[in-house]
Amino acid sequence: MMTTLPTTAQLTERARTALERCGASGFEAPAPTGQSARTPITGEPLFDIAYSTSAETDQAIGTAQETFRTVWRDTPAPQRGNLVRRLGELLREHKDDLADLVTIEAGKIRSEAAGEVQEMIDICDFALGLSRQLYGRTMPSERPGHRLMETWHPLGVVGIITAFNFPVAVWSWNTAVALVCGNTIVWKPSELSPLTALACHGLLMRACQDVGAPMGVHQVVLGEREVGARLVDDPRVALLSATGSVRMGQQVGPRVAARMGRCLLELGGNNAAVIAPSADLDLAVRGTVFAAAGTAGQRCTTLRRVIVHEDIADQLTDRIVGAYGQLRPRIGDPFDDDTLVGPLIAERAHTALHGALERAAADGGRVLTGGERCLEKEAPDAYYVEPAVVRMPSQSEIVCEETFAPILYVLTYRTLDEAIELHNGVTQGLSSAIFTQDQREAERFLAASDCGIVNVNIGTSGAEIGGAFGGEKDTGGGRESGSDAWRAYMRRATNTVNYSDELPLAQGVNFL
Template sequence: MNAIDTSLSSSPGQPAPGAFADAIVDLFGELGLSLSDDLGSDLAVFSPIDGSALATLKMHRATDMDAMVANAEVAFVAWKQVPAPHRGELIRRYGQLVREHKEVLSRLLTIENGKILTEARGEVQEVIDICEYAVGLSRQLFGLTIASERAEHRLTEYWHPLGVLGLISAFNFPAAVWAWGTTVALVCGDSAIWKPSEKTPLTALAFAKLLQKVAADYEFAPDHLVQVAIGDAECGGIIADHPGISIVSATGSVRMGQDVGVRVQRRFGRPVLELGGNNAAIVAPSADIGLALRGTIFAATGTCGQRCTTLRRLIVHESIRADFVKRLIAAVGSLNIGSPLDDMTHVGPLIDKAAFDAMQRALDRARGEGGTVHGGERIEVAGSPEAYYVRPAIVEMPAQSEIVREETFAPILYVLSYADFAEAIALQNGVPQGLSSCIFTSDVREAETFQSAQGSDCGIVNVNIGTSGAEIGGAFGGEKMTGGGRVSGSDSWKNYMRRVTATVNYSTELPLAQGVKFDFDID
């Protein structure tokens, strides 16, 4: 294994390896927050940077969850009566507070999650951006006026607050995914309970406590409007099953979504699922090769391959494959791998040993299915045996085999060839997942076909841009085993509200729809 330097002394105030637990306390202090009430002996939290312990937290049990839901239901009754623009004002104040503490929150996120600082800053900016989006939305929760077939009747559609949101988020975006759903749900009039990943609960506590701090100073916000449930899969199961939780928004693996979705629907709750992605890029002969290389490399290696939108399959025209792959391997081999707190780093660590083991199993299977693996080895960090840094893997495959059709949450990019455009589309669509997709081409027919009903079957379809880095204005989510949900953007706010169709008769007659006659005498 290759050794790399993880010295963190290059930036002022940057903690040295092993000092991250103290750094967490200091960062919470800079936010004006304390962790003392959350500490316990149940859940140990580690930094993927060096494998060191950050804190040990108390976990919430079933009785705690029942109390949370009861409190959230009371908060909902009060909050839904607050005019939506006033609900938006709470989010505006929160977004401003996050903006003021952007750098502190970014460093906290990087220490606990392991993504490089520029990506952490981008994620915190995403929280700020979604707050601005939600504030604008608070004045646009509009329904419809519909033409009635009956004279002197008005047919309208309204949207009303739905209830308590239970949000289950994954470790890879420990702040943004929560903000996508919760800020929108709050302006829609819902209360919220957040169950973050047990791998990144400290980030969750920081972001939620800041919102609770804003709510405590806001005259219209009831107590317990936003709560955090620290726990494991059992805690998530309680959210899925609890009849007091109206909406369950869950982001994570397909296996998790299959379990949560069924449990929520069994009790006629509303599931909003954003699950796995096995995202592909088609590189056509007419592509701008430099653009395609840059787009491919970030999409495949960002967050060390631990994004749901990570590029996992590269479908290159056979006429340009050899040269493209050669340049790709060279470029990926030149990436700086190391401490995510170093601004020169391109790729930080995997979240933990389980992620590393899953990556190695996938690479072994790829070799067994005829693949040629470039990279993928562990890069040892001196003095940090529990940290899992890896070289991103480029895997040349003879066909879209079984392992290629699976999602491995690690930086593995499978390379396939195609001869004609129909074959490329078939390869792109030939996996169970349907989140994100892209094509690099200068051919307008190919670009338009890719976006059409005959093209990509994913929820996100990009042209001359990679599969990751979605903007908050567009609906985010995908089809097939990605779950079909849209957690934020566009009109996804409707997931967090209930629809009412209302008819008002302002005539002196009582005509029935569809011309139905039902005449009788009244004394």
């Protein structure tokens, strides 16, 4: 077990350095006006930062709206793309600085933190190309001398509410695409990850200066639920993109709908992988372990259920438990290159993990490995845990819930129909996978999985930016990142152009 952790003083200095290098300034605010930024690595506060007041939040929305109306929506899309291009260049220059902040605030191991920043770079590349490809259609008109077409236009102010587990990538998915579509941004990050937001805002402001874009295109507001609620309820926010729990989405969605606003919701997942008898077990074990234990089980795409054929269940389970044994000595300092599992975000995640394990045991589950807290002596205010594997006799109530912690439930099946029924038998619908070398099984699963992401012979996590990201059912139905997800940030207009000197009506109607 790794036991050497950096001190809070060391992490504080590293965070300050990264923030200053990214162009963030004036971020510290003494108590009582400030709130503490914390790190899950030691569980202790770093320094105080200023939260946004209600008046400051309203002003931020107003600035974004005015910038949209007076400048940004009329700026040609390729010029808007130039801003995103420059942001991508700055992200490349400051990849290590941002990765430092992601590790300090979210507890991600170094390679995952760097990978998250790479996602930001990739989406900037994607959005730059998109700025010249916001295509509409031309359709044949039934009337002579007429042209029928559709055009796409920006919405206005886009509010973005992000979660702690991907503190910068999800912001970039929304921001890069929304900006080239002609929208302006107000971002409310998680109260658990404000420092990454300040750094990203600093880099984007530098990009605005470098290319001559208006500074008002992007605003950051810091705070807790009250600040997010102002974005939810303000009619000036044309689209609210919110990432978080299903419960959060169930509250946000109706409130935005009540004011006839638009929502883009990315909510919880309870992701499963079906392991068929024909599966390459080496591949299945590797894919399962990363998807289940990566980010200490704190991804929305984390693998939470393995549905394995009963003929290979014991063999697969033994191999997964063996692989988890190799993780145990590699839990610890996420800055250490040998570490594979960093800390949980906070005490409440640890409480949820143990509550779930107790409920699983009451339902007949058997913990095969993990679930124990570690490094408690070295960091009494931090929460490091051994990822757990639990053999379950059935898909009980606790298995159908998402516990945002590293618990992997193992269930068995006899027929593929039964596996698909188990897989779809939860309210969430984000990511799914099947491991099989049988093409018929693979194709049936691709058609039958009710998730927004369906994979074959890879795990449930690790989406690329080229595809649209999002899920169905309680996951919210939103789509971000690649493919045609850009359409969520624009409004469609159907246009008819009459270039004749007649005025025929559609459907042969005669009137005058």
